[in-house]
Amino acid sequence: MSAALMRILRRVSPRLQTVRICRSNSHKTEDFLKNEAVQRRIKRVMDEQKSITARLERGQMTESDRRALNQTLVEASRVINAFEKTQLALRELAEIQTLIHRDxxxxxxxxxxxxxxxxxxxxxxxxxxxxxxxxxxxxxxxxxxxxxxxxxxxxxxxxxxxxxxxxxxxxxxxxxxxxxxxxxxxxxxxxxPREVDIHIAAKDLRIDTFRSRGAGGQSVNTTDSAVRVVHLPTGTVSECQQFRSQLKNRDTALRVLRARLYQCIMGQQREQTHSARRQQVGSRCQxxxxxxxxxxxxxxxxxxxxxxxxxxxxxxxxxxxxxxxxxxxxxxxxxxxxxxxx
The missing domain is CATH 3.30.70.1660 (Alpha-Beta Plaits)
Incomplete structure (x- = not known):
């Protein structure tokens, strides 16, 4: 059993109510407890405590051996108790610092x-x-x-x-x-976000007509009533062959085109907004x-x-x-x- 280890653990595990561990000391204490040599030593003490407890439960030993094992068990329990109290104090201190920071x-x-x-x-x-x-x-x-x-x-x-x-x-x-x-x-x-008023100039459109496609028979239109509208600046395409009237198909295709352009513009606005938001939020680091x-x-x-x-x-x-x-x-x-x- 390491007497030096026992003294250190006792010194760095005060009652939390007195709040004697300041931030710099808590960092040093935490680093000490994470040290590989200290971790190995603590593990050996815990294993030793389990082994002694098991031997005492079996009870096949002399009275002098029992007294010696009990003494060793008391020493091991003190080290483990000090170690656990120190860990608890560090956790509670971290919670207090978090609450202060949040407030x-x-x-x-x-x-x-x-x-x-x-x-x-x-x-x-x-x-x-x-x-x-x-x-x-x-x-x-x-x-x-x-x-x-x-x-x-x-x-x-x-x-x-x-x-x-x-x-x-x-x-x-x-x-x-x-x-x-x-x-x-x-x-x-x-x-x-600004209100978007979609204005489409006639020079920016290319309007094509074609015969509507169908399953055959009466569903096939024999005239070029289907309409395809292309918005030349953006390449957005809309077409309609729902009606036998070319005029109705044209109006419907233009409405669909206007809706798609509106959706595209609003998407660009949203992307600009999200980009500005990401830039301002950053990593939120100091x-x-x-x-x-x-x-x-x-x-x-x-x-x-x-x-x-x-x-x-x-x-x-x-x-x-x-x-x-x-x-x-x-x-x-x-x-x-x-x-x-x-």
Whole structure:
């Protein structure tokens, strides 16, 4: 039995209620427990405990051997108990850290929602809430809104992406230790799909007529009443041979063609929307952040232009500070477009 191993396990397995394991120490403890040599040693101790228990149950031994085995069993049980308590403490500590991270993200989501609501009010836009799912203790899981007004998408298109928050929790151990926690919120900005009015110019059509096909006899039309319409710019084809009247077949083929073109255009819009959504969501990693809100340093940093704004609470009100930053992003975008053209 390793006395050193026993001392280490006892030292790194305190009661969780005291929360004495800080994050850095928990990582070291977890690495220690995952060490191959430690794992092999723990397995040998567990195997030894099972073997001793089985021998004691058989009972064929002297009293001195029984006392020695009982002593060894007590030592093995202490090591295994310390190991299991340490694993339990690490799991519960991880759950606590997850809850803290989630609460920070939910609180930040509500603050971001309030910021854009304030910005819509500042710009005199209509702010219609489509979905609002609150979280516990005043946070927000997610929300969806429809904002309409003058040049809305021009102003908000640069807000899509990962927003990172860095702050010290208001309560708990992390608050007392002044430990900064980091979380992220993803903002997705999509334009309202436009209504599609399908206008087909006569010059873009090629209309062919042919005899309708059938099983023979009376079902075969002896005139060229069937119609095939080809939309030359897209190559979309529609044909109709349902009626004996060429005019009816032509009108039906044009309606089908218009529906197919509409479906194609809407499909393109959906693909553009999905592409924009994927680009803004990214991998949701902190490395994909577009902006960082650091509460402990009272600053907002936009990483695309390197712009730093102080007074984070004022920025989150969604007024002039946010407008100034977006204007800088617009100017950079316009300069890049001019550079590409030249």
């Amino acid at each position: 920070i993200c939910q609180q930040f989501t509500r603050e971001i929602f309030d910021m854009y609501q304030g910005f819509a009010c500042y710009k005199h836009w209509d702010f219609e809430v489509c979905n609002y799912t609150p979280a516990d203790y005043g946070g927000l899981h997610h929300a969806a809104v429809r904002i309409s007004g003058d040049s809305v998408f021009r102003w908000l298109r640069f807000e899509g992406g990962t927003h990172r928050v860095q702050r010290i929790p208001e309560v708990g151990l992390s608050s007392r230790m002044q430990r900064i926690h980091t979380g992220t919120v993803t903002v997705i900005v999509l334009p309202q 490395s994909d952040r577009i902006r960082t809100y650091n509460f402990s340093q009272d600053r907002v940093t936009d990483h695309r232009v390197g712009h730093v704004t102080r007074d984070i609470k004022g920025f989150l009100r969604g007024g002039e500070d946010l407008e100034d930053l977006i204007r800088i992003l617009q100017e950079k975008h316009d300069l890049l477009r001019l550079h590409d053209i030249s």
